[in-house]
Amino acid sequence: MxxxxxxxxxxxxxxxxxxxxxxxxxxxxxxxxxxxxxxxxxxxxxxxxxxxxxxxxxxxxxxxxxxxxxxxxxxxxxxxxxxxxxxxxxxxxASCRYVEKIHSLVNKKYKEGYQIIIAGDKTHPEIIGINGWCDNSAFIIEDEYNVDKLPDIKKKICVVAQTTFIREKWEKIILRLNKRFENVLKFDTICNATDKRQTEAEKISKIVDMVLVIGGNNSSNTNKLYQICKTNCDNTFKIQTADDIPPVDIKKIKKIGITAGASTPDWVIKEVIHKMSELDRQDMEMSFADAFESSLVTLTTGQITKGKIIGYNNNEVFIDMGYKSDGIIPMQEFSDDPDFNPEKSLKVGDEIDVFVVRVNDGEGNVLLSKKRVDAVKGLEVIERAYENKQPVKVKITEKVNGGVIGNASGVRVFIPASQISDRFVKDLSEFVKQVLQVEIIELNKQKRKVVGSARILIEKNKEAASSLIWDSIEIGKTYKGQVKSLMDFGAFVDIGGVDGLVHLSELSWNKIRHPSEVVKVGDEIIVSVLDFDKEKKRISLGYKKQSDNPWIKAAEKYQVGNVVSGKVVRLVPFGAFVELEEGIDGLVHISQISSVRLGKPGDALKVGQQVDAKIIEFDTESKKISLSIKEVNPIDPEGAKKEESIPAAEVEELPNEHVEEMTNTIGESIKE
The missing domain is CATH 3.40.50.11270 (Rossmann fold)
Structure with missing residues (x-):
């Protein structure tokens, strides 16, 4: 060997x-x-x-x-x-001199106005220390996927790395940062010794039958060496001392690689080397492997046991259970969560409960499942919630015929379409990936059938909220509400469990034909109570604000005697309406258009024509402005004679039936 x-x-x-x-x-x-x-x-x-x-x-x-x-x-x-x-x-x-350089660099760039980004493990003491030199304002990212979750950064960016960071990850992060941001200043602060150690470990792991990585369980650089070696050599083991050396079949294992983390003293390494050398010379009745195997735990199909995560890839999670073979959990048997991310959720060294599916999967490994353990434990949680009528959180994973399927504590929960909301839902796919609070309404443990209802809780919450609203409602009180539906005559707004109506005339000071010109379903708006009837359960709400009343502003802007410009927007038998600004019209009586008698306003004016006129009367309360074109620049029909001018005695007062029309409030229709 x-x-x-x-x-x-x-x-x-x-x-x-x-x-x-x-x-x-x-x-x-x-x-x-x-x-x-x-x-x-x-x-x-x-x-x-x-x-x-x-x-x-x-x-x-x-x-x-x-x-x-x-x-x-x-x-x-x-x-x-x-x-x-x-x-x-x-x-x-006793800080490492490489770490001190990072401290100095980060502090300097932070004072120069840079946003600091650190690539590394946010829980590692080195990262926590570096962050302290920029007042703990750094963004800390562990891989290139974290780059997309960063906020929009307007500052210049300075990025550094943990001294023991894996170089491949560092390069991917830099590439992603450069694609997303401009002005990225990078400093490769990965320690040369770390870089060298990782490169050497990678080379050795490719040419040996087995690798021993020596170091502490909490050593970051040791764990990274293990990950690198495990990628190239399946027989990679992390040990702390010579006592942790796994069994070695010296007939099959011909070449063994040994490396160690930066926190491993020489004497520990020497002990491991000595023991491996001794192993090669052993000639005993029972081999080291046989002796080790006799001390291993036994496993049976259907058993629930504990194991430690020793590695993972995109397809599988590797588990050490103290058995002669490692356990393997296919990724689809680890979690039902569609958003499950191995990089974020899995941590080497974590202990988890696993279910033994098969002791030998055909390749000598133990086939395991974490989902089945979660389902057993989760069913107990669901049963307690069902008995006590307590709500549970369900993450919706898929839409099916007649409803949706979700996951609650590892248990599949069916929510019928009629129970997903208190309103009709046309497309159930909008709930996929949402987390809903539901009440379990049916449970069959033998058939593992669980049915939940979100509607029951929604109705309970609305009933409680409705009682609170009706107990405290009063005219003038304001609420933050959400627009629930639009009708031709107005908008219905939920003010916290109770719907109120904002009439079309109360939506805007301007003339509108439909509520959609002002609000849309889903908008959150501030409304005030105009009137209510507790017996009929009706509430009238107002949305337009008095401060936005254009006539109040017009009173400050327009004075009697002012000459103003406007556009003719409507002709009526007794005169013409001129728009001074949006929502503000004035009336030019037919007698105030021309210096001659007119048969109708259309003899001198047309809709859309720009005219200058003098304000001769302004009544804010009745929203009435009277104008005179004649006093500024009379418009006479072509060929008209001056002697046809109207005697002053013949100028009649505007008929009473036209007074309401003359007020021309913002949204009122003019009736001829």
């Missing part, structure tokens, strides 16, 4: 320096020594330091002065350092 050991395996410069600093302080300093977080993600090293009196704290407030607090290689934000010093603690900064 041949061992291929990565040259770059083990401590990087930054980690080695941090560990060295802490060990020296532990042996020489008279003060209490704290490390803010584990100095490295390696339990063996942390345990050794603990024996030397070093205390690991997660919160700066846990440190008690007088003492020294060591900042680990990941680094922290400036406010944390300042806070420690203000409390009388001595800060020993």
């Amino acid at each position: 041949e061992l291929v050991i990565a040259n770059s395996a083990g401590f990087c410069f930054g980690v080695n320096n941090a560990v060295k600093i802490v060990f020296e302080l532990a042996t020489k300093s008279d003060h209490k020594i704290y490390t803010l977080g584990p100095i490295i993600h390696n339990d063996q090293v942390v345990q050794k330091l603990t024996k030397h009196g070093v205390t690991t704290i997660d919160n700066p407030e846990e440190a008690v002065a007088p003492a020294k607090v060591v900042i680990r290689a990941h680094g922290v934000g400036p406010k944390i350092i300042e806070g420690l010093k203000n409390r009388g603690l001595e800060v020993v900064d």
Whole structure:
């Protein structure tokens, strides 16, 4: 058996320096020594330091002065350092020099007005520390898909990366950022040592039969090495110490690759190499593999057990259950959620419950299902909700004949078309991907039949809201409502469980023929109560605002004696209506058009003609403006004689039956 050991395996410069600093302080300093977080993600090293009196704290407030607090290689934000010093603690900064450069770069560009974007794991201490140098204002993205979820950024952009970030992901992110934004300034801050370690691991994993990746469970760079190697070699295992080495069939495994994360000390690596070398020389009655297999758990079809996620791709999730073979969950057996995203939802190392479908899928693997476990647990949740009449959340996944199908806690729920809303729904596809609150109205555990109703809850909520409205309604009260339907005579508005009518005349100060000229179904508008009848359950609402009344504004704008310009919009037997502006018309009596007697206004004017006229009367209350063209520039028919002018005594007052028409309010029709 041949061992291929990565040259770059083990401590990087930054980690080695941090560990060295802490060990020296532990042996020489008279003060209490704290490390803010584990100095490295390696339990063996942390345990050794603990024996030397070093205390690991997660919160700066846990440190008690007088003492020294060591900042680990990941680094922290400036406010944390300042806070420690203000409390009388001595800060020993062991931040990696590469990380310090990122801190300086981010701080400088932030002060220059750049929007900072960091590529990396938002929960990682290094990322949290970097973000502190731009007042925690950075956008943190883990892959290229997160770029599309960023808001529109108008500033210049500066993007940096976590030192242990996978280069392939970094390049995809940069490509996507450049496509979406302009002025993207990128700084490749992936550590050279990390880059080298990942490249070397990739090469080794392609030429060996088995790979051992040594490092702590919480080590980010170790997990990334594992992902890279697992892609090229199925027999890739992540171990912390030599005791974790899996069984090796030395008859089949001829070449083994060994690499290690940046937080793995040399002595741990040497122990692993020594044990693998010893394994090659073993000649015992029972092989190492047989001995290991005898300690494995047993599995049976239909069993529910626990396992850890050790990897995944687009089609499958790989599970370690302590069995001789890994378990495989086909992606379609992991979740029913159509929006399920493996990159966001799956995390290597997470423990989950799985259902054993087959112990051997034909290729030596255990076929598993997570959906079946969810269904068993979910059915218990559904049963309690059914018995207690409690609502449950259902995510609609598809439209079927007669209704829709949704998922609630891993259980399929059917919602009939008649129960999906309190109104008729023509196209049920509008509910797909929506999350509805429903009440379970039918449950058959044997047939696994579950029926839900959203309508019942909607009606209950509306009834409660309706009672609240009728108990507190009063004239003049305003509500925020939603337009539910439009009729020729007005719009019906839901003001919170109760519908009220906004009449056509109350929608606008201008003349409109249909409500759709002002509002549309679904609009949210502010309305006020004009009148109501509790017995008949009727509410009259107003939408137009008094402040928008054009006659109020006209009173400020137009004065008696002003000469104004307008367009002739209508001719009637007793005169002509002239539009001064939208919603404001004035009347020119037939006697005020020409200096001669006219048989009809049309002898001198035509619709659409622009004229100048003088305001001779303005009545705001009755919305009436009287105009005179004659006093500005009389319009005489061609060939008319001056002696035909009307004697003043013969000018009659406007007949009473035309007074209402003369007011010409904004939306009223003129009746001849």
